[in-house]
Amino acid sequence: MxxxxxxxxxxxxxxxxxxxxxxxxxxxxxxxxxxxxxxxxxxxxxxxxxxxxxxxxxxxxxxxxxxxxxxxxxxxxxxxxxxxxxxxxxxxxxxxxxxxxxxxxxxxxxxxxxxxxxxAAFGLTEPAAGSDASAIQTTAKKEGDHYVLNGTKHFITNGGEAEIYTVIAMTDKTKGARGASAFIVEKGTPGFTFGKKEDKMGIRASATRELIFTDCKIPKENLLGKEGLGFIVTMKTFDMSRPGVAAQALGIAQGALDAAVKYAKERVQFGKPISSFQGIQFMLADMATEVEAARALVYATAREIDSGNKDSGRDSAMAKLFASDVAMKVTTDAVQIFGGYGYMKEYPAEKYMRDAKITQIYEGTNQIQRNIIALALIKEASKNKK
Amino acid sequence: MNIIVCIKQVPETTQVQIDPKTNTLIREGVQSIINPFDMYAIEEGIRIKEKFGGKVTVITMGPPQAECALREAISLGCDEGILLSDRAFAGSDTLATGYTLAMAIKKIKEFDIIICGKQASDGDTAQVGPGISAHLDIPQITYVKKIEEIQDGHATVERMTEEGFEILKTPLPCLITVVKEINEPRIPSLKGMMKAKKAVIATWKALDIEAEEYRIGLKGSPTQVVKIFTPPPRPKGQIFDGTPEESVEKLIGILKNHLI
Amino acid sequence: MGIKIINEKCVGCKICVAVCPFQAITMVDKKAVIDLDKCTLCSACVEACKFNAIEFKREFTKTENIEQYDGVWVFGEQKKGIIQPVVYELLGKGKELAHKLHTQLSCVILGSNIKTKAQELIYRGADNVYVVDAPDLSNFLDEPYTKILVNLIRKYRPEIVLCGATSIGRALISRVAVKLHAGLTADCTGLDIEPQEKILLQTRPAFGGNIMATIITKNHRPQMSTVRHKVMKENEIDTTRQGKIIEESFAPAFFTSRTKILDIVEEVSSTVNLTEADIIVSGGRGMKNPENFAILEELAKALDGAVGASRAAVDSGWMPYSHQVGQTGKTVCPKIYIACGISGQIQHLVGMQSSKTIIAINQDAHAPIFNVANYGIVGDLFQVVPLLTKKFKEKIRK
CATH class of the missing domain: 1.10.540.10 (Acyl-CoA dehydrogenase/oxidase, N-terminal domain)
Structure with missing residues (x-):
């Protein structure tokens, strides 16, 4: 297309x-x-x-x-x-x-x-604050020219490998979500260490670690925006980055589809390549159609953001939701087409499936994406009523 | 350091077919790429430039479409591209090609080192590189797998042989042909690709390089292809697909009868 | 057409007198004079003159006096004083060509203390052996070898010159052909004489062996070819054969080289001389890891053969490059080639398809390797290979 x-x-x-x-x-x-x-x-x-x-x-x-x-x-x-x-x-x-x-x-x-x-890496998630980002416990206390950070972030992609971290911490716990602020923290800052590297199901080439802050002093110039803007920074960042997760899901799905088509042409059963069987053909056709639909949605959303639309939260949530669900389905079907070989690590199919799963989870689970979409719908509907 | 890299555009695949009616190669639908061995020449040229400063000029002889090979070389880091394209060059064999490239290099005048890939993947002759140096009467070193140093107007290089390698020292200017062991070609950068898109490629014709009419193209080519054909397929062999024991037993049975 | 001295430019340096192979130049009143009866228009003096004092108009579309070219020559490549096996193969083919042309076969050898090798070349089929024996020629260098070979060819005018398509041969002959303005065909796998016009038919693979081309050189002499190792058959040694050994000597200028050899390094891993082995057991991607090559080594050992590898196996770091067979590796032609877990990409096939007997072992019954195999076993090589080793050992013991 x-x-x-x-x-x-x-x-x-x-x-x-x-x-x-x-x-x-x-x-x-x-x-x-x-x-x-x-x-x-x-x-x-x-x-x-x-x-x-x-x-x-x-x-x-x-x-x-x-x-x-x-x-x-x-x-x-x-x-x-x-x-x-x-x-x-x-x-x-x-x-x-x-x-x-x-x-x-x-x-x-x-x-x-x-x-x-x-x-660079982004540090938001904490052990007790996943989908509920307002529950974060990490604090940043202003002391003269500095902020002092205390707390632990976990499941941080690029943790330990990145040099530059943007971290969300509470500057005023009494204000709830409005008490969060965003900071830049450089690797090597005293009091900033890393926890263990996680042993993951998929995306295993990437590093996922804890960020541990123990009286970590950073200059006040490292505050991003103003105090209290932490969640706005987070939401706006996710609006920009969600199409990226969607694109990752899309790529994984396309990779799995390509591998499945190639395999189906090569694999011979009952004296014929399995691609000649309608059961396989229909699966491939559905996979390809879904991947293409996901691509159209992802590209359209990305274009919309690039054209300057500031209110793209709903659309980028849709792109992430749809593309990652497609990725999960397509990679699962790819394993099916590979049959027994698909289950073996010697062939690429199962890795696509393991890698796809995370795209339904991170940067807002797909349930959270649905929340965002639904909220936007309701908001819009009530606006129209007036 | 003025570096010249000579490249050739070749079909992407060696799986070419012959049209049984016209007895010519079917080239339609076959993508063209830079001869894979020339990628190492380009990379080595760029590395020399990065180390000693200077300029890499890349030359190719071919049809107008060969221009995109030059652009690709520029996207990797070469500075200039020169396309030798003229109907008069058509039908050149390796002698005429070597002469034509040498005449273009004479026109460029200033050069310290000329780098070529060891051979082209379509013709596999390995004759053009040495041919250029013979026409220019400069020293040549073929099958170079490492440039040890370039200093005081000399290059010290390792030349691959069947048994190992030789270390040779030669004054500049010289011509080397390189093997794949010499480096790992880089991937272009986006900025390089943008630069290449805009680059102005000079096209030189026979007159521009003052080539003598009788030494280029078909006229300047002593060799002449009189026939091309597809090699006869090997007769179908015997395939055993039973259990390993059965297959091995059958094979041994045959081999002992007429081989061992 | 013609050659003449430009008297205003000639300084009387005598270089042209030294380089002329035909003693056609003499000095008269400190100026060079060409004896046109002796001159063959070989142009050696034109290139040698540093003052552009010799005017020469060459007819590039045809070699002068083409009918005077006669005889078949083979370049006798040597390394460390040992004549390379490809030379014997070329003498075998050269003999056949010379016979069809009713002419003589000659071999030319350049080296140091190399004269002792001349007799064997006669036993192998040469009628004449031209020897240039000088300490400076002990190792191959492009420039002196080119100058001397060009000079000898100009002097004796062979109609055909054959040379091995080795790393030395390909570098040398390309340069020689340019100097002679001769036609050169690389990497021939077939040579014959066209019966009517008595010209050389040179057949060679192109596009990695997918296409064969037959090439002729009609109007230029000599007709030059490089020929792949292990393609032509060598002659049996015949110690009753007689021939002439002609020693040639050259002025010091011929031995100078701008390029100098600083060192020659022989790599230990290259001692597995794949190209000489009679039996090769090769492994590809199907070997899965470097440790598994042990079972191939065992089979090779049982058969007194060598171990080869496909590019996939070498690129994966399982075997060193010196073992690689194929387009970017070595071309081999053993009596038996056993391909284990090699799918048979064309790049691999071109390196081994002239083997006498090819045996393929592969799990995939549709692997292209089976198209070139004389015998194929569809099955798990990890079962088949050890079994083969065992059976071969039993048979050999008997």
Whole structure:
């Protein structure tokens, strides 16, 4: 399907496809097994200018938008959802700075991120605060020129590997959600350490760790926006990054579909390739249709954000919800098409399925996405009544 | 350091077919790529530039479409591309090709090192590189797997042989042909691709390089292809698909009769 | 067409006198003079003159005096004083070609203390052996080898020159062909004489072996070819054969080289000389890991063969590159080639398909390797290979 991409966007797609074919796919199975962080691939992506896709040119980026980022994430995810999330999570950690950073903060942090010299990460989730982000316990207390951070973040993608962290902490617990603020914390700051690396079901090439703050002193200049804006920063960041998760899901689904089609043509049973059986054909047809529908929704949402629509929460929730549900279904069907081989780690199908599952969970579970969508619907309906 | 890299555009696959009616190669639908061995030459050229400064000029001879091979080289980090394209060049064999490229290099004038891939994946001749150096009368070193150093107007390189390698030192300017062991070609950068899209590619014709009419194209090519054909398939072999024990027993039975 | 000295430019340096293979140049009043009766228009002096004092108009569309070219030559490549096996194969083919042309077969060897090898070349089929024996020629260097070979070809005018398609041969002959403005066909796998016009028919693979092309050189001499190792049959040694050994000597200028050899390194892993092995057991992606190659080594040991690998296995780091068979590795032609867990991509096939007997062991009955295999076993190589090893050992013991 032709999505009327610009010349530049086609170039991005081609470049990312080349990186995926030459650098990601060959190592995907191995890194899934060893859980080794894909630094080699990150270096290649850095040298190709792709970490700067969505960062303004004056901060060393390529000046592109969310769609550019989605195209890259989708292509990488066809090869490995674990490697692609290392790339996408850096964008997630960077968006708070892009959206709410001062020029000084941008000057200080964005050029290194754009060049791929430093990875970023976003720290929100806590053991007791998953979907209910307002329950976070980490505190930031102002003491003169500093804030002092205390508390623990967990399940942080790129934790331990990234250099730059945007962290949400309570500056005023009495105000509830309005008492949260966003901060930039650099790796190596005294009092900032990492907990154990999680042993995950999928996206195993990526690193997921705890961030532990023990009287961690950071300069007050590291506050993003104003005190109390923490949740707004979070929501707006997710609005930008959700199409990225959707693109990751889309890439995983496409990768699994491609593998299933190839296998179905090669695998012979009853003297014929299994692709000649209608049972398999119908499955493949449904998979392809769903993947294409997801793509249309993801690209449309990304375009909408890039065109300057500030109120894209509902649409980006829809894109994330739909694409990740499609990914789960398509990868499960791919395993089915591979049959017994699909269940074996020697073949790529089961990895796609394991990698797909997380896209229904992180950056807001799909139940939370439905909440967002429903709330938006109700809000709109009551607006129309007046 | 002025570096010249000579490249060739080749069909992406070696699975080409012959049209039984016209007895010519069917080229339709076959994508063109930079000869894989030339990718190592391009990478080595860029690495030399990154180390010593200077400029990498990439040259190719071919139809107008070969321009995209030059753009790809520029996206990787080469500075300039020159396309040698003229109907008069058509039908060149390796002698005429070497002469034509050498004449273009003479026109460029300033060069310290010329790098070629060890051979092209379509013709597999490995003759053009040495041919260029013979026409220019400069030293050549083929099958280079490592450049140890470039210093004081000399290059010290490792040349791969059947038994191992030789370390050779040669004055510049010289021509080397490189093997795949020499480096790992990079992936282009987005900025490089944008630069390549805008780059102006010079097209030189026979007149521009002052090539003598009798030394280029069909006229300048002593060799002449008189026949192309698909190699006869091997007769169908015997396939055993029973249990391992049965198959091995049958195979051993045959082998002992007429081999061992 | 013609050659002449431009007197205003000639400084009387005598370089042209030294390089002329035909003693056609003499000095008269400190200026060079060409004796046109002796001159063959070989142009050696034109290239040698540093002052552009010799004007020469060459007819590029046809070699001068083409009918005077006669005889078949083989370049006798040597390494460390040992004549390379491909030379014997070329003498075998060269003999056949010379016979069809009713002419003689000659071999030219360049090296140091190499004269002792000349007699065997005669036993192997050469009628004449040209020997250039000098310390400076002990190791191959492009420039002196080119200068000397070009000079000898200009002097004796063979109609055909054959050379091994080795790393030395390909580098040398390409340069020589340019200097002679001769036609050169690389990597031939078939050579024959066209009966009417008596010209050389050179057949070679292209596109990685998917296409064969027959190439001729009609109007230029010599007709030059490089030929793959292990394609042509060598002659039996015949110690009753007689031939001439002709020693050639050259002025010091011929031995100079801008390129110098600093060191020659032989790699231990390369001692597995795959290209010489009679039996090769090769493994591919189906071997799954480097440890599994042990079962291939065992089979190879039982058969006194060598172990090869496909590119997939080498790229995975399971075997060193020196074991790689295929387009980007070695071309082999053993009596028996056993391909284990190799699917048979064309890149691999071109490196081994001229093996006399190919045996393929693969789980996938549709693997392309079975299309070239004389015998194939569809099955699990981890069961089949050890079983084969066991059975071979039993048979050999008997």
């Amino acid at each position: 032709d999505y009327l991409l610009t010349e530049n966007q086609k170039m991005i797609k081609d470049l990312c496809r080349q990186i995926t074919e030459e650098k990601i796919t060959p190592v995907a199975a191995e890194l899934d097994k060893s859980e080794e962080f894909p630094w080699e691939v990150m270096k290649v992506i850095a040298k190709s200018d792709l970490f700067g896709l969505y960062i303004e040119e004056k901060y060393g980026g390529m000046g592109g938008g969310v769609l550019d980022l989605c195209l890259a994430t989708e292509e990488f995810s066809k090869g490995c959802g674990g490697i692609s999330v290392c790339y996408a999570a850096s964008a997630l950690g960077t968006y708070p700075i892009i959206l709410y950073g001062t020029d000084e903060q941008k000057q200080k942090y964005l050029p290194d991120i754009a060049k791929g010299k430093k990875l």
